Amino acid sequence: MLESVEQFTLKQLSLPAKLVVTLFLLSVGLGYLSAMVQLHFKDASKGNPMPTASDVVARYAGEIWPPVSEAENSEKGGTEMGNNTTNNTTHKATDQANPQKIALKVGEVVKVKTIFTARCLLCHQENSETAQDPFMDKWDKLAQQLEPKAETSKIHRLIIADEKVAFGKDSMVAAFTKKSIVDDMKWKEQLKKNPEALLIAEREKERLGLVAWLEAGAPKEAYDQDRFVVPEPKKDQIIAPKGPRKPNAKNRQISVESLTQSTHAHLLSFSMLYSLTGIIFAFSSFPSKIRIIFAPWVLFFQIADISCWWLARLEGIGPYFAIAILGTGGLVGLGLMLQIIGSIFSMYNKKGKTVLVGLFLLAIAAGGITYIKVVAPQLAEEKAEK
Ligand code: HEC
Incomplete structure (x- = not known):
């Protein structure tokens, strides 16, 4: 619209307007820093300044990361059985549905x-073709697997x-569970017919039953009669229920409600903020190519970031989107920093810039001191706690 007219730049603002814009940008910067601090307390595992890949995967995808080399292991035979391949990539810990310990009773x-x-x-x-x-x-083939002692056999192990x-x-x-097939129904379909907690409890009993049988020396009669009566546990029995399970990734996953809340808060308020910083940067004196890239940058990566929060919940590929959050989050921060510093610098003349450089150096020094005096000890403390 102003093609023929010389384009307006921040430099042309009056001093009062420049001061307002400068302070606005600085307070956005400080706001962002405090958001980072909050992120540390909310998402980062103890001892880490920022969330790690395994933190974000737990939080957004509810899975354990890295997924203990499952891909290679399951390829051999697991997948070609027509099993659900998406289940193979990662572990979804199942105990949220199974908070109480499931145990076998003597005599069962x-x-x-x-x-x-x-x-x-x-x-x-x-x-079977697979x-x-x-x-x-056949019993004798099975028996080979139970040698030399059923209770320490490979099957037992x-x-x-561990579920991980x-x-x-x-x-x-x-x-x-996940690899089971009942009446041609894969685990997911079985879940449609039965509540997860119920199925898991039932299967956990089966597993413990086999463990108990193995630990009793895998008696053949019990197998033949399809009837093994759970005995009194021996004194030094290895007894190997996986036990009350540890808190796991699933427990750390953000709920849909909180995610919805976060999504609208970010989209509404942050979009406003980033539009302002973006527009201000658009009127800086940088070459237009740079402004075309960096003015919408923050808004763009915020949308990408929020999309990843949701895509991370996808079965299978979800964890990769969760990890992408580290990237999109970083790009938002980077863009915002560029916009703030770039806009402020392009607003003032040489003298003003010298003053700004001085102020920024002071700020960096203050930041450094804060890190050494406050942040580092805090992190060390968290590490020690762990
Ligand atoms: C969905 C298919 C599937 C089911 C169900 C299954 N397995 Fe396996 N099993 C495999 C595959 C695949 C391997 C080979 C793993 C490898 O070497 O990477 C294997 C390997 C084994 C081995 C040999 C391991 C070794 O290193 O020599 C034993 C023993 C075994 N399974 C026992 C069992 C028992 C006991 C059950 C029932 C509780 C069971 N499997 C159920 C697919 C299955």
Whole structure:
């Protein structure tokens, strides 16, 4: 519109207007810094100045990161069974649905053979087209796997693995849940028919039942009769229920309500703020190419950032969007800093700029001192606490 007229720049503002704009930009900068401090307390794990990849993945995707090399392990046999591949990439800890410890009672009857057939033979049976070594569909083949002692056998180790361990050569725990198939229904479909808590409790009992049977020496009669009665635990029994599980990524995930709240707060108020800083920068004296890139920059990456918050909830690829949040968040900060410093500098003449450089150096010094005196000790304390 003003093509032929010389474009307005911040330099042309009157001194009072410049001062207002300068202080506005500085207070936005300070506001941003305090938001960073809040982010530290809200999201960062203790001892880290800022959230790490594993923090953001836990918070936004509700998963454990890094996902303990599951991809390689499950490829071998897990995926081609027509199992749900998205489940393979990461672990969703299941205990939110299972807060109370599930235990077997002495005297309880465990249908070992049924459980074994339903949960293990799906993959470990010679005739299935997706057969996976070792085959255990006949007793003597199974017995080979139980040597020399059932209670310390590989099978035992594989079904008591920590939930963080990926399904594969070190854990078969997911065979009871995510990898289970019932009447052709994969885990997700099973969940549609049954409440998750119920299914998990049921399967956890099955798992503990097999563990108890193995720890009793895997008696053949119990297997043949499909009836193992849980005995009094031995004194020095390894007993290996995974126990009351530790807090995990799922517990740290932000709720949909909070995310909605955060989304609208950011979109409404921050958009306003970033539009102002963007417009101010648009009238700075930088070459137009630079202004075209950096004036809308912050707004753009804020939208990308918020989109990632939501995309992180996707099954499977979610964690990658969660990690992208570190990038988009950083780009928002970078852009804002450029806008603030760039706009302020392009507003004043040489003398003013000299004063500004002096002030910025002071600010950096103050920031450095704060870091050494306040931030670093605080972080060290958090580390020590941990
Ligand atoms: C969804 C298919 C699937 C199910 C169900 C399954 N497994 Fe596996 N199992 C595999 C795959 C795949 C491997 C090979 C893992 C590897 O080497 O990476 C394997 C390996 C094993 C091994 C050999 C490990 C080694 O390192 O030699 C044993 C033992 C085993 N599973 C026991 C079981 C038991 C017990 C169950 C039932 C609780 C079970 N599996 C259920 C797919 C399955």
